[in-house]
């Protein structure tokens with residue numbers, strides 16, 4: 001008992017002495033300066049904003065990014081992400097990071113709560129605000145690796161961009177008319193238009209069902225028949241025969 005009573009305060013004292021000694025060395029300039037004090041600046045700006053339970057961290061490494069673009073991307077996040085979350089995955093991440101990254105040369109990409117944006121794309125396409133709507137849908141999707149075909153994942157993200165987008169009209173983004181030779185494997189907008197058609201032709205819950213299956217690793221090609229009574233290829237053939245849809249854009 002005595003030993004324990006002696007040991008614990010002694011251990012704390014040691015930690016305290018070590019900490020005091022390090023502060024002493026730092027005061028003498030004998031330790032390396034913290035990273036933030038080094039000459040290169042690690043970012044141009046880093047802001048964090050929380051609204052109604054959702055937090056957006058916005059890291060910008062592009063000194064030329066227009067403030068209005070940053071504001072519009074932020075507004076789009078807070079307008080769109082909660083809607084996508086509510087419909088598809090209320091347990092989605094509460095905290096998301098946007099990274100305007102001059103080192104990234106695609107349009108945008110999302111990985112586990114972090115969205116990379118190419119500042120050159122944003123500069124050249126200032127009305128393409130709903131790139132945010134597409135990318136944050138990938139966060140809501142949160143599909144485990146290989147749980148769904150890529151054309152379904154991207155088709156659902158563009159479906160969400162169509163349904164929840166706030167600036168598609170000004171961004172001149174639209175679902176392309178059906179053309180012979182298209183396939184659902186064309187992914188993105190071509191798949192998204194097919195999903196809208198399914199919505200309007202007796203299957204308004206199907207996108208939710210496909211999305212939930214992908215997230216829970218229960219997606220299989222037979223799900224189309226289970227949920228609609230027709231195989232995917234039969235559904236596509238019906239779409240190709242009568243592809244008209246009613247479309248409206250914001």
Ligand SMILES: [Zn+2]
Nearest residue numbers: 134138154157
């Ligand atoms: Zn995507």
